[in-house]
Amino acid sequence: MSETSIDIRGVPVSYGDADALAGFERALLAFQCYVGDPMAELKSVLSEHPDFLLAHLFKAFALYSSSEKRFALAAKSSLQRAAELAPQANPREARLLSAFSRLDDGDWQGACQQIDALLIEHPTDAFALQSAHLMDFFQGDALNLRNRVARVLPHWHADTPGYGYVLSMYAFGLEECNEYAKAESIADQALAINPKDVWGVHAKTHVMEMTGRVDDGIRFMTSRVDDWSPDNNFALHNWWHLCLFYLDKGDVDSILSIFDDQLAPNAEDISIALLDLTALLWRLRLLDIDIGNRMANVADIWATKTSAEAGHYAFNDFHAALAFADCDRADELAELKHAVTAANANAPAQLKSMNTNIGLPLIEAAEFYRRGEYAAALEGFSAVRDKAREFGGSHAQRDVITLSIIESARRAGHKRTARHYLADRQMATPESGLADRIAMRIG
Ligand SMILES: [Fe+2]
Incomplete structure (x- = not known):
């Protein structure tokens, strides 16, 4: 059994091996910025550390969040492995296990409630927060896309690792709650931290879409395509957004060209x-x-x-x-x-x-x-x-x-x-x- 530890945001982890935690952080970063393959990172970590409970939980959620049944079946086996390791879980990990068990039962709201309870104790749990954010998206919970992030933001600071990605989540939540000016301002803050933050790019693009700023949107997206497209797992959706701007312009040739080249x-x-x-x-x-x-x-x-x-x-x-x-x-x-x-x-x-x-x-x-x-x-x-x-x-x-x-x-x-x-x-x-x-x- 490895010693317990805390991660780089001060969140407790029951499995304290430094290499394992470093692998988890690599997977988390890939998850946050959509670059790289979180599953490959987790697979690598788990090959060396098969009892790393948190990595099994991460793997389970990454599979569930695909929204495909075939991956949900694989997620269930990761969840079962995590359940076998439950005796070593700290309270945070027990909450995650409880949340994802509810998700496995199709109870997305219950899963999010478990994560909210976790975030009261550990508001800088970046993995838990992003998991709930995605679940909020999949069940159309606009208020919690905004408010769940807002509830933890006072605990995040510019020097907290991953702060910009939390701002991006907040920006998207604000946009889905129709707070367009504030959403854009927060997205800009996130992009100032990392211009390649594609969730921030996406939030700002949504603002332009919903407010009809078509020329701004095309300019914004095309001028920084190198930030959001190459080797990015979220690029397809952002290309889709660019196509919506071209649709508004009636530029069918550009849409079909993007479709054939990118989509x-x-x-x-x-x-x-x-x-x-x-x-x-x-x-x-x-x-x-x-x-x-x-x-x-x-x-x-x-x-x-x-x-x-x-x-x-x-x-x-x-x-x-x-x-x-x-x-x-x-x-x-x-x-x-x-x-x-x-x-x-x-x-x-x-x-x-x-x-x-x-x-x-x-x-x-x-x-x-x-x-x-x-x-x-x-x-x-x-x-x-x-x-x-x-x-x-x-x-x-x-x-x-x-x-x-x-x-x-x-x-x-x-x-x-x-x-x-x-x-x-x-x-x-x-x-x-x-x-x-x-x-x-x-x-
Ligand atoms: Fe979108």
């Missing part, structure tokens, strides 16, 4: 990558823009996931449905709906709520859209829109529902309804070129 799907893509590709192409299709066979390629990959993944995370399922609908694949849509329904029968409460209230109704709305039953699609998308927060994602990502409502209404001949839902975009971002073009389509 081209492959069979290994995890769903949270695939969904951004899908959402981007769907937005183009809502405008009747020719995208060639790109959505078909994306749908092909979604189809390989249905039997194993459907029902695991409603946000993923919804995007799979959009891909199938756009490609007129009735059988694959039906298969998806059937698989989600079957998985939902034994789903834990929170997931069941997501599937029942959000995921399945959206899949049905996509089915109506595919069949050209646009009035029914309008009704389906509209019924879910204002509660869709529950299935996670950002405001910018969930905006695809509103855009689908508007186009369904237009195609159904319900111009007044289409204009109604377009109006809040026009009020929020009066300079939006996209809103102007949609308004012209509605007529």
